[in-house]
Amino acid sequence: MSHPDITPVIIEINPLPTMTQEHSGEEVIKEPTIEIAPRLVIEKMVLVNFKSYSGRQEIGPFHKSFTSVVGPNGSGKSNVIDALLFVFGYRASKMRQGKLSELIHNSTGTEDMDSCTVEIHFCEILDLPGPDNFEKIQGSTLIVTRQAFQNNTSKYFVNNFLSSYTAVTTLLKGRGIDLDHKRFLILQGEVESISQMKPKAQNEHEDGLLEYLEDIIGTSAYKETIEKSAVELEALNDERSERLTRVKYVEKERDSLEERKREAEAFLKNENNLAVKQSALYQIYLWEYNKKFAKDEKIIAQLTAKLEEDQNKHKGLRDEIQALENDHNVRVKEYDIMDKETSEILKQLAKIDREDVQMQENRKHLKNKEKKATKALTADKKSLEDNRKWVHDHEADLVRQQSELEKLEKHLESAEEALETIRESLKGKTEDFTQQIEIHQKELAPWTAKIAAKQSEVDMAQSEHDLLQEKAQSHRTNYEDVLKSLEALKRSQASKEMEIIELQDSIETSAGQIAGMQRKVKEMGDRESLLKERSITARNRSEEARASQQKTQSRSAVLNNLMRQRDLGKINGIHGRLGNLGAIDDKYDVAVSTACPALDNIVVDSVEVGQQCVEFVRKNNLGRVSLILLNQLPKRNLEPIQTPENVPRLFDLVRPADLKFAPAFYSVMQDTLVAEDLRQANRIAYGKQRWRVVTLDGQLIDKSGTMTGGGNRVMRGAMSSKLSTGEYTPEAMMQLETARDKAETEYKFLQQEKLSLERELNSTVINVPKMEMRLSMLKMDVEANRKRIAETEKRAEALRNEAEPKASEVNKMKQLAKKATDLRAEVVTIKKNAQSIENNIKDLQNKILDAGGDKLRAQKVKVDGIREQIEALGETLTKTRVAKNKAEKDVVKLNAQITKHEKELAEVSEDLQRLEDDIKAKTQEASGIRKKAEEAKLAMEEKKEQMEEMKQELDAKMKVINKIRTAEVEMKNQLDDLKQSLTDYQRRMKHWKDLLSELILQEVDYDEDEAVAELQEFSDTDLEMIDKQELEQQIQQLEKQLSSAKPNLSVLDEYKKRDEEYLARAKDLEEITLRREEAKKAYDELRKRRLDEFMAGFQVISLRLKEMYQMITLGGNAELELVDSLDPFSEGIVFSVMPPKKSWKNISNLSGGEKTLSSLALVFALHHYKPTPLYVMDEIDAALDFRNVSIVANYIKERTRNAQFVIISLRNNMFELADRLVGIYKTDNKTKSISINPSSITVLRPI
Incomplete structure (x- = not known):
């Protein structure tokens, strides 16, 4: 019974073994080896108002081996066993009562007791030689107490400390008392119940001999597990069959998409390859910018530290110089007045210099004009000389060519005569042919004359046409060259005019800027206080946010990420x-x-x-x-x-x-x-x-x-x-800190801005006179350019008229072209008309040649060759005449141009001389003003020297502070530039990081062994080895390939869905298969373990049973037999007995005494197999005759020295053998006890 209202106090006492025995599979059992080891015994029992025992009654002491409880029927002997059961935690029904309160003693004069108590005093002893000798182990006393109350509750105590049912039963089991199977207790009539057991229980509510032995051996613990394992195995087999069918169906659907999937995968692999290369390229960019960022960041830290160090170092010097600057400013104002006067003189000098520059430009222009005129005159003279030479050469060529023509004609005449002589010699053979040829030649002669005349007219017309066309092309080329020069001059003029406008705007803008910068410097003081207040406010907000x-x-990462x-x-x-x-x-x-x-x-x-x-x-x-x-919370x-x-x-x-x-x-x-x-x-x-x-x-x-x-430890901080x-969030904190840093930076560098602005103001003031000087020079250049443009336009106009051919020349070229075309047509017509005559002549000549042989044919070839030379020389003669005519015309033209250039050159020389005189006069005027300017400068220098002498200390210190300020400004400017670079690097790195973060690798293959790889993060060493240019080219090629591909990517989702479904089904199948195999393995292992353990115990118990029965019956035999030798758990176990001098019988068929002996033999065999330190038996000898009682009593007396037996018996041949007698008797309806040692008949306690 458990009592939750009582705090358990568990006292652990280490259990000690009562006997050591060895089990063997041999048929001959060995005697157990008894070691002298401590064992648990009951010293005595104390009953207070328990059942028939009134007041405090002490039963015992009990003997270490064999104690017999005797007394008349009804005296309360069985209550001793009830007292044991009470302490061991059994219910009232096991003690023949309806409830716990009925266990409280109730007799006349002792009514209304509150409770009853039973104490069992245990101890551990060491057996010594002799039946009554033992040694009690010091400190081993164990008192287990149970107290029952009228409210049907009870309490447990161990050594007077409150305990619990669980603690007590655990303690007793640990000491070897078998409370689970109650083998320590055999009540009246229960010994024969063993003989009534069936081989195997018919249902779960009964016990058979199999179940009885299994409980003892311990294999009954496997039954429920094996049954559950079998049910689980069958269910897993069914489930696996169903899942296998599903896997095959899904696999078939998936495989139908395989071909289209491969096409889409190829596309995705290219995409992945592109992503990998882009990732590498972006990482290269990030790596490059990271290096730049780290380098500039390090420089910024160094510059900032240096700037702070310099500012702190020179703070005292700044304060000292401030006092001296006021006095120095007075000196500077005096110097400024002198500077202003000197500036006026310099302006006058600048004006003269501008005029001098203008004249120098004009001289330069005239020099160029003179140079061009001289160059053109020289070129024309050379051309004139060349053309005159060409005329002379052409005349000589004409004479020579005419002479050669006459010689060829003479050669032709002699060759024709030789040819005629050969023909005359062949006159007999060729006379007919010759006469016919003469006739045809007479017919052809007019046509030949016409062709020659017409061809000469064609050549003349074509030559005249070509000369006119060449002349027009030359004029056109000259005109185009002048136009290009004019366009270049106009572009230069427009550029300079634009620069003039920009300079005028710049001068005007600079004047406004000077006024604005002066006003802005004044406003800097007001801005300083504003920035200071803003800096304080930003810092306060940042500190508040950080707090x-x-x-x-400390909030969780999940919350942080979700809030972000x-x-x-x-x-x-x-x-x-x-x-x-x-x-x-x-x-x-x-x-x-x-x-x-x-x-x-x-x-x-x-x-x-x-x-x-x-x-x-x-x-x-x-x-x-x-x-x-x-929105899902209920309204309450x-x-x-x-x-x-x-x-x-x-x-x-x-x-x-x-x-x-x-x-x-x-x-x-x-x-x-x-x-x-x-x-x-x-x-x-x-x-x-x-x-x-x-x-x-x-x-x-x-x-x-x-x-x-x-x-x-208590919980805190869940709410504020x-x-x-x-x-x-971290992003909000970064924004606040950025705002704070920005405000502090603006405030900190306000003086730097002011100094920078003053420098810019001074630079602008100095730059204005330079821009005015440049403006004056540009205006002079523009004026000179206007004159050049006007001259070039005049020349272009003159050339334009020449470039365009005259109408008469155009008409003449058209007429000549038409004439040449018409004449060629006439020549073709004439040749066509004479063609038949020529063909006839050729045929006849061929016949003559055939008749005359090689000599005639060779002479004919010679004549034809001379004629061809004459014809070619005639063409050359015609061309020479045309070239001579052209050269004569060019001579006339060049003479006119030379006259014109000589006139222009004379005019330029006169203008150049006048300009030289003006320059000389202007130089003399400038000399006086320049002298005055030098004197003013010398005066300023003297004033400056005087000021420097007066303020040498200030100048020295100002030099130092200016150097310091310059260095600070340069460092601040450098810091600004570097910080701007850092910002730019961060922006660029963010850009590439964003692109990099957007890169993903598509899942291409869904096989388990080809999982999608992650984009590689390269180390700095790896990035340094990559060829960026080659990588960019590869990316361009991949992008081109991908743009031309058009796969059906939707099939991948469909395939993936089918594949995932297949994998899920396959995984389910694999899991269920694995579970089935594991379940089968576990089921087989459980069955084997149960069988092995049961058979090992069964063999030991069976052999020990045979020995026990033979000893008790003095010759009988008993066996435990398996009904099914292959499976002991299918049909159970039969207890067969052969009493002395009788045949084998089933135990159920024996007499009462035989059943008792058989059952006791089994009990004793089980004691040897699994000893328990305590046995309590109630009248187990009731059904035995005198002889058998004596046998059992002597066995208990002699063979069970390793356990304590407490036997209730009325048979004298049983209790007379006991080592100690406990007498139970009743007076006045109250049970009392007395203990007797039979060997000494000594009264241990008065009645």
Whole structure:
């Protein structure tokens, strides 16, 4: 019986073995080896008002081996066994009573007892030689007590310390007392029940001999596990068959998409290759900018430290110089007045210099003009000389060519005569042919004359046409060259005019800038105070935000990431952690932190927002997230309620940041009440109405009655006493710190801006006179250019008229071209008309040649060759005449041009001489003004020397401070440039990081062994080895390939879906197969283990049974037999017995005494197999005759020295052999006892 209201105190006493035995599979059993080892025995029993025992009654002491309890029927002998059962934790029904209160003694004069108690005094002993000798182990006394009350409850004690049923039974089992199978106890009539057992139980509510032995051996523990394993194995087989069918169906559907999937995969692999190369390229860019960033950052740190060091170092010098600067400014003003006067003189000198520059430009222009005229005159003279030479040469060529023509004609005449002579010699053979040829030649002669005349006219007309065309092309080329020069002059003029406009605007702008910069310098003082105030404000905001962030920095990574998503606008509707959305007094911090762990849940608006949060957390592997959906909370009455003792409700103490959060707080707090202490909490929690109550120190009592919390460590900090003004994310903190740094930077570098502005002002003031000087020179250049443009336009106009051929020349060229064309046509017509005659002549001549042989043919070839030479020379003669005519015309033209150039050259020389005289006069004028300017400069220098002598100390210090300021300004400017570079690097790196983060690798192959790889992150060494240019070219090629490909990518999703379904089904099949195999293996192992363990124990018990029965019956035999030798658990076990001088019989067919002996033999065999230190038997000898009682008694007396036997018996031949007798008797309806040692008949305790 268990009593939850009693705190258990468990006293552990190490169990000691009572006997050591060896089991062997041999047929011959070995005697157990008894070691002298401690064993547990009952010293005595103390009964107080238990059943028939009134008052305190002590039973014992018990003998270490064999004690017999004797007494008349009805005296209370069996109550001794009931007392044992009572202490061992059995129910009242096992002790022949209806309830525990009926165990309390109730007799006349002792009515209404409150309780009854039984104490069993155990100890451990060491057996010594001799039946009564032993040694009690010091400190081994164990007193187990049970006390029952009138309210049917009981308590357990161990050595007078409160304990529990579980602790007591565990303790006794640990000492070897078999409380599970009760082998230590054999009640009256139970010994024969063993013989009534069937081989195997017919149902689960019965016990057979098989089950009885299995309980003893211990293999019954496997039965339930094996049955469950068999059911599980069968279910897994069915489930596997079903899943196998599904896998085959899904596999067939997936394979039908394989071909289209491969095409799409090829496209995606190219995309992945592109992403990999782009990733490498972007990483190269990032690596390059990172190097630049780190380098500039290091320089900035060095410059900043140097700047701060210099400023601190020279602070005293600045203050000292400030006092000296005021006096120095007076000197500077005096010097400025002199500088202004000198500037006026220099302006006059500048004006003269501009005029001098103008004249120099004019001289330069005239020199160029003179040079061009001289060059043109020289060229024309050379051309004239060349053309005159050509005329002379052409005349000589004409004479020579005419002479050669005459010679060829003479050669032709002699060759024709020779040819005629040959023909005359062949006159007989060729006379007819010759006559016919003469006739045809006479016919051809007019045609030949016409052809020659017409061809001469064609050549003349074509030559005249070509000369006219060449002349027109020459004029056109000259005109185009002049136009190009004119265009270049105009472009130069436009550029200079534009520069004049820009300079005028710049001068005007500079004047405005000077005024503006002077005004801005004045405003810098006001701006300084504004920047200072802004810097202080930004710093305060940043510090406030950092303090707020420190309060929430311990929140979970899930919350941090979700709040960042909200701030970035990616997930709207997240309000934050519930505990941060309200406040509660610090007094209730521990209470609310203990009672409401759900305050860490995150509050969102709706289911949709919640789904986005869950998907984000799952996608990024952030773990688990608990959400509260505001739109899903039920509407409740949130008004205050009546509470016991008017204690506050925790929900009513919370101040939500917004009323819409009140339902969320109620959903996690409900009607939890707050008590001052645990006593008040107990009164409220366990009242008529159950309440959930939490104390101020964190002890929580739930409605179920369970208590948690308390202890040395308490929970705090779930809610704050102040409402949060907002949570600052890292991005918000960065913005505030950036604003702070920006304000401080602007304030810190205000003086630098002022100094820079003053430098710019001085530079602008100095630059204005330079721009005015440049403007004057440009105006003179523009004026000179105008004259050049006008001259060039005149020349272009003259050439334009020449470039365009005259109408008469055009008409003449057209007439000549038409004439040449017509004449060629006439020549073709004439030749066509004479062609038949020529063909006839050729035929006849061929016949003559055939008749005349090689000599005639050779002479004919010679004549034809001379004629061809004459014809070619005639053409050459015609061309020479045409060239001579052209050269004669060019001579006339060049004479006219030379006259014109000589006139222009004379005019330029006169203009150049006049300009030289003007330059000389202007130089003399400038000399006087320049002398005056030098004198003014000398005066200024003298004034400056005087000022320097007066203020040498100031100048020296000013030189030092100016050097320092210049260095500071340069460092500040360098810092600005570097910081701007850093900003630019960050912007560029962000750009490439964004592009890099957008790169993803598509899943191409869904096989398990080809999972999608991650984009590689290259080390600096790897990036340095990559050829960036080659990588860019590869990317361009891949992009070109991808742009031309058009795969059907939707098939991948379909294939993936089918493949995932197949893999899921296959995985399910694999899992169920593995589970089936594991279940089968476990099932087989359990069955084998059960069989092996059972058969090992069965063989030992069976052999020991045979020995016991033979010893008890003095010659009989007994065996335990398996009904099914292959499977002992299928049919069970048969207990067969062969009494002395009888045949084999089943135990159920024996007489009562034989059954008792057989059962006792089994009991003793089981004792040898699994000893227990204590045996209590109630009248087991009732059915035995005198002889058998003596046999059993002697066995107990002689063979069971390793256990304590307490036997209730009325048979004298049983109890007379006992080592000690405990007499039980009753007087006045009250049982008493007396202990007797039969060997000495000594009264141990008076009656």
